[in-house]
Amino acid sequence: MDKANFVDYIRIFCRSGKGGAGSMHFAHTKYNAMAGPDGGDGGRGGHIILRGNTQLWTLLHLRYYKHVHAEDGENGSGSNCTGRSGKDIIIEVPLGTIAKDAETGEVEAEILEHGQEYIWLPGGIGGRGNTFFKSPTNQTPEHAQPGEMGREGYKYLELKVLADVGLVGFPNAGKSTLLSSISAARPKIANYAFTTLTPQLGIVPYRGDQSFCMADLPGIIEGAAEGKGLGHRFLRHIERNSVLLFMIPADSENHKKEFDILHHELEKYNPELLHKRMIIAVSKSDMLDDELKEEISKELPENIPHMFISSVTNTGIVELKDSLWEALNTKVEAE
Template identity: 75%
Template sequence: MSEKNNFIDYIRIFCRSGHGGAGAKHFMRNKLTAKGGPDGGDGGRGGHIILRGNSQMWTLLHLRYFKNVLAENGEGGSKNNCTGHDGKDIVLEVPLGTVARDEETGKIEAEILEDGQEIIWMKGGRGGLGNSNFATPTNQVPEHAQPGEPGVEGWKNIELKVLADVGLVGFPNAGKSTLLSVITAAKPKIANYAFTTLTPQLGMVAYRDSKSFCIADLPGIIEGAAEGKGLGHRFLRHIERNAVLLFLIPADSADHRKEFEILRNELEQYNPEMLQKDFIIAISKSDMLDDELKEAISKELPKGIPHLFISSVTQTGLTALKDLLWETLNKPVAGN
């Protein structure tokens, strides 16, 4: 049970593609031929390790159970010019938005963005050529056959950045899970304590005329996340691809402006490009506010960022929120 609550967005895994089979060194021998020519076959290719996109997957949880991913070696060549069998490929299915890197260099080796997309991540070694390939008019009995090429191996990191149109940003217990459960079909586990959400919850928001968009409740940010405290970077990485960031600040916050500034500051320290995104502020739990308090809070909030008051409990303001999110996601890009 606890396994399901883990924040699965990062897996460290040891991978090795298959070695190529060796080419055979063999000369034709049968009862009619005492000393025939070379007939050593080629070795088979080693198995590849392949990544395949699967739009039905949302986490990397299933990869936790692979401690080592070892593809099969190619078979050696044999007499009668028989080529060895290729090693069996290993296909790892991953969610969309998965990035694979080499641990040592940090280099991105593959990125999966589409359903069914396949990338040969680690190529199997080529099979060696058998000695029949090396016969020449001057050397009709080549003693040489190639060994197979080795596969590649190493520690790899697989990361998942959630692909969602809207990212929900807020301190723990800001009401993000409750909002998601009300406006989407997602059913997150909700409890009234910090860090309830440890897996990004994704939900589709049904909008007018059969349109929809995706919203992600991401694990709660805390002050200092950019330095790696708390869930830190593992959380912030998920926000990189969201087009719109919806800052959820509870009505009962001691200082709404300060809470927004802390959240914004975390994002900026992690990656200044985050500030290029569209921001929207929603004051949650606002069923406890009267008009006078709403006006006071509105004055506190930064100018130039749209804000609205919502209540997931009474469902107040949710239609206006969906409208604003849809308009922001679909506004024409400047210069087009």
Template identity: 75%
Template sequence: MEKNFIDYIRVFCRSGHGGAGIKHFMRNKLTAKGGPDGGDGGRGAHIILRGNSQLWTLLHLRYYKNVLAENGAPGGKNNMTGRDGKDIIIEVPLGTIARDEETGEVQAEILEDGQEIVFMRGGRGGLGNSHFATPTNQVPEHAQPGEPGVEGWKLLELKVLADVGLVGFPNAGKSTLLSSITAAKPKIADYAFTTLVPQLGMVEYREGKSFCIADLPGIIEGAAEGRGLGHRFLRHIERNAVLLFLIPADSNDHKKEFEILVNELEEYNPEMLQKDFIVAISKSDMLDDELKAAITKELPKNVPHVFISAVTGQGLTELKDILWQKLNA
């Protein structure tokens, strides 16, 4: 599974050069010295990105290191326009952004199924000499070359599209929660970094409604500097509308754990703090009312919290209600 989840690809792209217009004069058995009839060159092929909701990784592009589009054909006699280059369509999962490696500029963002963006334009075909005839120059001796295509190294990044992102230290119980409230079947084990790739699941809510939740690789202190799974993890929560912080009931310091998680997000991108936060205390089946009251005092007053147990089902309906309200506020 881990080997099949590819969320970052570097690829060299070159769009097609435009075909050259030609210099030609009409000649046939009835016309010894006719006028200019050189045709235009064809357009160079575009490179197009297309969204495909059936894809969830960039794995299919892993060995696609050079994307070289076809050149346009040169023009012909009798004002014949050259054939356009055949466009290359690269299918990508929803949530893919494409940026230029040199400048870092985001050049395309795919968010919808079937959405197409001309990522790199092919060069225009050159004009044939028939375009340059004038009353004072009836035998133009020149035609335009085609415009060159564009080329460069591009980066394709996938940012998972989900409504809710599960945030917590390794071993907080995120995978267990996901498997208990959705149909997803993440790998679960009692050691850090079990989840190395985002796991998506659909939560069935009341009256046939549903929303998407993502279990993201565990964050650790220093993720913003790239430690642990670092930026690879943080990239995927940029698009989540609501962040659900999962803190286990047996944590030594619930308040400190929450603050560390928030600090990592802020270090990476301060805009993360604009999202809605919810705190869930997992493994709460081991708590009595007195301990719950003590933990509640530790938690920030302005962030809603809920005590849950994925094992007994405690608090899961309440959690779904809070998430749905936040998503539709």
């Protein structure tokens, strides 16, 4: 997905509809000029609703949608007629979208399923007409309620990519090459840092008709948790991945140090990320002999499975897909 077409952060001003005023009206019939109150209630103001849509992968369609105003409810009228409710506004968002209040930063909603709806800003309630206030002791109430005001304020929509597997590694670790070799995704590949500037998603076919989703995330650098490099712009996407695949190139000067830096940056950003399933893939391993593979294996953590792969020669790719599939479909035991 081209950088210009991937938008994962939007600030918009929202205002739900005002409720319609209740009617203060008295009935006048042919044979009874004082038939009593018959003022109807006001209509509800329009809601602003978020709805999940699996066909969307970005917030691009909302880029120039800076002000969202729902319709006001209509006023009530005589003959106990209730005013029409204001039309709701439905904002379609990709799965993984988080809605926040711009002032407090409070998370107000998370959209994780297709068709899931959340009333983000409820419309104002319509006012009661004077019929509602009729009682045995007050047969001719001469008041009705005004409609309730709608809600308004600046809001944030933030997308965290939903993928089964997230590729984690330094720039030029071979993440984009792997994704392009095992899926139909075509991320930009070049021999310089930060080739990938936005998350790239690919559907990886597995045995039979099965598949899983893999995300190529922009590379980490040391200090990413403090905002260096692409910083938080990409780290938040890792939170939605079920399995983390650490990519460490075979030609790295220090494989253990590279993994430790990646691991440490995730821990500083969000310690809960360390509870996810992890697999280490040593990429570009077609240049290694058995002796070098054994030396590298000794450097890597014993408690995290690792394997040697080459996206160019397809070495170890089938075994990698098997390991990822097993990790995705094995229940995590409660600690």
